Amino acid sequence: MWRPWLGKSRRANRQPSSANIYHTEIIADVAVPERGETVRFFSRKLVRPGKLRSVSNKDLRESLLSLFYLGVAAVLPVAWWAPICDWVSTLRRKRHFRKEFARYDVAIKAVLGDDVDTRSLFKGHLAAAHRRRLMLAAHLVPGRRWSPTIRLEGLDGLREALQRGRGAIVWCDQFIAQTIIGKRALFEAGIEAHQVSVNFHGFSESKFGLHVINRPLVEVENRFLKSRIVFERADAYQVTARIQKTLKENGVVLMTNTIHAGSTFTEIAMGDHGWTHLASAPANFAARAGAALFAMSTLETVPFREYRAIVSPELKPNAAKPASLPAKDVAAKNLVLQAGYILLKRDRLLEAVKSYPDQMMAWSGANRLTGQQDQPAIGGDAA
Numbered sequence: 001m002w003r004p005w006l007g008k009s010r011r012a013n014r015q016p017s018s019a020n021i022y023h024t025e026i027i028a029d030v031a032v033p034e035r036g037e038t039v040r041f042f043s044r045k046l047v048r049p050g051k052l053r054s055v056s057n058k059d060l061r062e063s064l065l066s067l068f069y070l071g072v073a074a075v076l077p078v079a080w081w082a083p084i085c086d087w088v089s090t091l092r093r094k095r096h097f098r099k100e101f102a103r104y105d106v107a108i109k110a111v112l113g114d115d116v117d118t119r120s121l122f123k124g125h126l127a128a129a130h131r132r133r134l135m136l137a138a139h140l141v142p143g144r145r146w147s148p149t150i151r152l153e154g155l156d157g158l159r160e161a162l163q164r165g166r167g168a169i170v171w172c173d174q175f176i177a178q179t180i181i182g183k184r185a186l187f188e189a190g191i192e193a194h195q196v197s198v199n200f201h202g203f204s205e206s207k208f209g210l211h212v213i214n215r216p217l218v219e220v221e222n223r224f225l226k227s228r229i230v231f232e233r234a235d236a237y238q239v240t241a242r243i244q245k246t247l248k249e250n251g252v253v254l255m256t257n258t259i260h261a262g263s264t265f266t267e268i269a270m271g272d273h274g275w276t277h278l279a280s281a282p283a284n285f286a287a288r289a290g291a292a293l294f295a296m297s298t299l300e301t302v303p304f305r306e307y308r309a310i311v312s313p314e315l316k317p318n319a320a321k322p323a324s325l326p327a328k329d330v331a332a333k334n335l336v337l338q339a340g341y342i343l344l345k346r347d348r349l350l351e352a353v354k355s356y357p358d359q360m361m362a363w364s365g366a367n368r369l370t371g372q373q374d375q376p377a378i379g380g381d382a383a
Contacts, residue, residue: 021046021047021048021050022044022045022046022047023044023045023047024042024043024044024369025042025043025044025045026040026041026042027041027042027043027264027335028040028041028335029041030335030336030338030339031339032317032318032336032339032340032343034318035340035343037268037269037343038268039266039267039268039335039338039339039342039343040266040267040268040368040369041264041265041266041280041335041338041339042264042265042266042267042369043263043264044263044264044265045263052205052206052207053206053207054206054207054208055206055207055208056204056205056206056208056209058203058204058206058209059204059206059208059209059213062203062204062209062213063212063213065088065130065133066133066136066137066213066216068088069130069133069134069136069137070137070140070141072084072134072137073134073137073138073140073141073144073146074141074144078146078304078305081131081134081138081303081304082131082303082304084134085127085130085131085134085303086127086130088130089123089126089127089129089130093123093126096122096126097122100122101118101119101122103365104118104122104125104363105118105122106365106366107274107363107364107365107366108121108357108363109272109366110270110271110272110273110274110275110366111270111271111272111274111276111350111353111357111363112271112272112353112354112357113271113272114272116357121357121358122358124358124359125358125359125360127358128176128300128358128359129176129361131176131300131303131304132176132177132179132361133203134304135176135177135180135181135304136180136216136217136220138304139180139220139223140216140220146304148181148304148305148306148307149305149306149307150181150184150185150188150307150309151306151307151308151309152185152186152188152189152309152311153308153309153310153311154294154310154311154312154313155189155191155311157294157311157312157313157314158170158191158252158292158294158311161292161294161314162250162252162292164292165250166247166248166250166289166290166291166292167246167247167248167249167250167251167252167253167289167291167292168247168252168253168291168292168293168294169247169252169253169254169255169282169285169286169291169292169293169294170186170193170252170253170254170255170294170295170296170311171255171257171282171293171294171295171296171345172254172255172256172257172296172297172298173256173257173295173296173297173298173349173352173360174256174257174258174360174361174362175297175298175299175300175352175356175359175360175361176300176359176361177298177299177300177307177359178256178296178297178298179217179221180217180220180221180224181298181300181307181309182296182298182309183195183221183224183225183254184224185298185307185309186224186252186254186309187223187224187225191252192225192226192251192252193224193225193226193251193252193253193254194225194226194227194228194229194246194251194252194253194254195221195225195227195228195229195253195254196229196231196239196243196253196254196255196256196281197218197228197229197230197231197256198230198231198258199230199231199232200214201214201217201218202214202215202217202218203217225254226251229242229243229246229253231262236262236263243285244285244289247285247289247291248289253285253291254296255279255281255282257278257279257282257345257349258279258362262279262280262281264280264281264284265277265278265279265280266278266279266280266338266339266342267368267369268342268343268346270346270349270350270364271350271353273366274364274366275364275365275366275367275368276346276349276363276364277364277369278342278345278346278349280338280342282341282345283337283338283339283341283342283345284338286315286341287334287337287338287341288334292314293314293315293341293345294311294312294313294314294315295311295312295315295344295345295348295349296309296310296311296312297309297310297348297349297352298310299352299355299356299359300356300359310352312348315341315344315345315348316344317337317339317340317341317343317344318340
């Protein structure tokens with residue numbers, strides 16, 4: 001019962017935010033006989049658009065953290081940065097454990113085995129998220145040039161592929177250092193790259209976050225890019241045409257492994273007894289355009305001091321095609337070749353994850369999808 005003397009509730013009028021709701025449907029299970037594995041392809045169709053809030057509950061916290069880390073980067077020596085991130089990550093640790101740890105525990109053990117210390121990894125994961133914020137702040141402080149050691153591996157293979165004149169796709173993993181340090185590594189090596197990105201890229205998915213909180217991250221990343229190709233589902237044709245044009249001009253296109261932008265994605269076995277989801281777009285473009293495809297992981301070996309940006313050898317699956325495919329659309333998209341690319345990418349991802357699991361920002365669940373409403377990834381962030 002409403003009592004007039006209590007006044008009008010602000011909560012009653014608040015428009016709750018909600019994510020887009022998609023329906024996933026299995027397209028095909030594509031066998032890769034030489035690997036003895038199967039890649040499952042899914043389509044995802046928008047069922048109900050989400051409601052976008054002007055300001056989210058998270059925005060104030062992210063704004064305060066941004067200001068705090070700007071102060072840390074401006075005033076304190078680099079030796080203090082990692083301990084400060086560790087300390088700040090403890091302030092809400094109990095809440096994170098209560099709301100997120102159960103899913104994280106299951107997902108990690110499915111990939112790395114039951115003997116792994118998931119509590120320690122989760123604490124490291126929380127601290128790594130704060131180091132990512134401070135990496136951004138370090139690039140924003142006027143008059144201070146933060147110069148960590150960044151070792152780029154695999155550059156010769158990338159340059160050799162570009163000599164063929166068909167462009168190259170660099171398929172990036174979602175490690176905390178990839179968004180800035182990975183792009184910086186390529187830029188400082190003379191590679192002018194084009195990043196395929198979604199509109200809401202950063203720390204917030206509200207209107208305020210898009211225009212205020214996320215903008216500094218995008219601007220810092222753009223320093224190290226030739227251009228940014230923003231993916232909009234309503235304008236997929238124009239985005240596809242631009243990517244194809246860039247590859248025809250022998251450009252380098254960066255794609256992050258996010259399944260939330262395109263209309264298709266894949267599911268494959270991962271690690272001990274787990275499953276993971278990989279975007280299909282990079283493999284699709286490589287198969288259709290004949291562009292070279294590489295995997296990339298950027299890892300923080302010593303916090304704020306040393307990084308490894310690892311570009312894999314060119315991914316070259318067995319291109320043999322079977323005599324017949326289960327459906328005409330499957331044949332048109334050459335899913336067999338894509339499946340080979342995706343398994344090779346999975347191998348590189350697993351190798352990096354085993355080395356630095358706490359730096360991985362997004363984990364899929366331990367269970368398989370069977371064609372249903374979308375399940376959110378753990379800690380996901382788009383490119």
